[in-house]
Amino acid sequence: MGPLPYGLVEKTGLPPGVEKLKYENTEFSAGRLDYAPMQKIHTTQPLRYDERDRLTLPLDPVMTECYISGFLKRKILSTPGIGSRMLRPSSTMHRISESPGKGLGMFATKDIPAGELIVADRPLLIFPRNIATQRTGAVPLHLTMHEMQQVILNDTEVIYKASVDRMEPDRKEAFFKLANSHTDDGSGPIVGRVRTNGFGSADMMDLGEGTAGQYTIICDELSRLNHSCSPNTKHFWDMPTFCMQLRATRHIKKDEELTTTYCDLMESAADRQATLDAYQLKCDCASCANPAISDPRRRKCREWGNQNDGRVLADLDPAPLNRLLDVFKAYIAEGLEETIGYSQVVFLLMNAYAEKGDVQNMRVYAKRLSLWKHVSNGDPVDPREIETGFGALAVAEMALRLKGKLKRK
Ligand SMILES: C[S@@+](CC[C@H](N)C(=O)[O-])C[C@H]1O[C@@H](n2cnc3c(N)ncnc32)[C@H](O)[C@@H]1O
Numbered sequence: 001m002g003p004l005p006y007g008l009v010e011k012t013g014l015p016p017g018v019e020k021l022k023y024e025n026t027e028f029s030a031g032r033l034d035y036a037p038m039q040k041i042h043t044t045q046p047l048r049y050d051e052r053d054r055l056t057l058p059l060d061p062v063m064t065e066c067y068i069s070g071f072l073k074r075k076i077l078s079t080p081g082i083g084s085r086m087l088r089p090s091s092t093m094h095r096i097s098e099s100p101g102k103g104l105g106m107f108a109t110k111d112i113p114a115g116e117l118i119v120a121d122r123p124l125l126i127f128p129r130n131i132a133t134q135r136t137g138a139v140p141l142h143l144t145m146h147e148m149q150q151v152i153l154n155d156t157e158v159i160y161k162a163s164v165d166r167m168e169p170d171r172k173e174a175f176f177k178l179a180n181s182h183t184d185d186g187s188g189p190i191v192g193r194v195r196t197n198g199f200g201s202a203d204m205m206d207l208g209e210g211t212a213g214q215y216t217i218i219c220d221e222l223s224r225l226n227h228s229c230s231p232n233t234k235h236f237w238d239m240p241t242f243c244m245q246l247r248a249t250r251h252i253k254k255d256e257e258l259t260t261t262y263c264d265l266m267e268s269a270a271d272r273q274a275t276l277d278a279y280q281l282k283c284d285c286a287s288c289a290n291p292a293i294s295d296p297r298r299r300k301c302r303e304w305g306n307q308n309d310g311r312v313l314a315d316l317d318p319a320p321l322n323r324l325l326d327v328f329k330a331y332i333a334e335g336l337e338e339t340i341g342y343s344q345v346v347f348l349l350m351n352a353y354a355e356k357g358d359v360q361n362m363r364v365y366a367k368r369l370s371l372w373k374h375v376s377n378g379d380p381v382d383p384r385e386i387e388t389g390f391g392a393l394a395v396a397e398m399a400l401r402l403k404g405k406l407k408r409k
Pocket residue numbers: 101102103104105178179180181196197223224225226227228279280281282283284
């Protein structure tokens with residue numbers, strides 16, 4: 001079908017002869033779980049049940065309206081601790097206010113240390129990223145690709161609306177206040193907002209379904225995060241609390257804008273801008289303003305990333321310290337602390353220093369690695385991991401012993 005249209009599209013609406021989708025949502029008991037794996041249902045989450053399958057009152061009375069598969073509903077409700085209390089930051093870390101030329105944005109209200117929780121947001125809505133047409137046999141065969149896309153946009157609006165109609169009034173109002181950068185391409189008011197504001201997550205996925213199995217998560221506050229090619233935050237989906245958590249990837253100063261990325265950070269400035277066109281935004285970050293300096297640095301990071309693509313940390317080949325430091329500097333200069341490639345360079349630097357017997361520097365990178373892990377999955381930073389360099393301390397002690405600088409115990 002190709003990517004959905006964006007920008008000014010001349011012919012929108014349903015093509016001549018195609019009627020509006022007739023769609024009826026049948027309501028079932030909320031406790032029902034016996035759906036076929038790929039049957040899609042409108043459901044309110046996360047609702048917890050006791051051992052006798054009776055609904056227990058939610059700890060946080062904030063709910064997400066979802067249109068998801070039977071498979072995903074079962075996955076959600078079988079997650080240990082589902083419906084756990086939502087995390088709160090230690091104090092208010094952000095405000096939402098005007099960001100010149102970008103609409104609203106999120107800003108730090110105080111200095112935020114790297115790793116700190118900024119906000120945990122229970123989503124307004126969760127929807128499949130792509131909705132297959134529900135008109136079995138009813139779409140005229142003569143439709144062009146563009147007309148077929150318009151049918152899909154219209155049908156998706158009808159199906160998403162069935163979930164939006166179930167929202168609590170304050171949640172619905174919050175949703176319709178979100179930005180919409182898809183006003184002229186045939187997207188309806190709901191689809192446009194979903195396309196503008198949705199986040200993906202590897203945990204919200206129908207297994208074995210490829211891209212057709214992806215979902216998009218629409219939050220309230222996190223939707224105000226503007227894009228930067230050097231983002232200072234990272235978000236991840238925490239299933240037990242059913243929230244998107246946002247943490248700082250580096251130290252953030254009071255009043256600095258909080259940013260995320262809408263594109264592949266490893267690409268060149270021109271390729272990133274091609275992706276950002278769909279959001280109707282022209283990026284003016286420092287890297288986009290200076291591609292002659294930034295592109296070669298990102299290429300260095302990308303080549304490093306490609307070489308290690310898909311490999312777990314323990315399987316990485318060691319590299320000379322000078323090369324590692326050179327690549328590390330490129331990651332820092334480009335503000336790419338959220339990427340997997342950054343964690344790999346940091347891991348190898350920690351080990352390289354251990355091999356030299358340089359425990360102090362080993363711990364510097366062990367701290368960076370544990371922060372990266374914390375920001376990526378919320379697990380607390382264990383001081384022993386930093387102390388022992390995730391096990392690299394033994395190598396460092398051996399190196400020092402060989403150098404005669406450490407006495408055998
Ligand atoms: C998810 S919303 C972000 C919040 C939005 N600014 C608001 O007012 O609600 C995405 C939209 O914000 C705007 N935007 C985000 N990042 C931007 C940037 N770096 N420069 C200009 N506009 C940006 C674009 O209009 C984009 O479609």
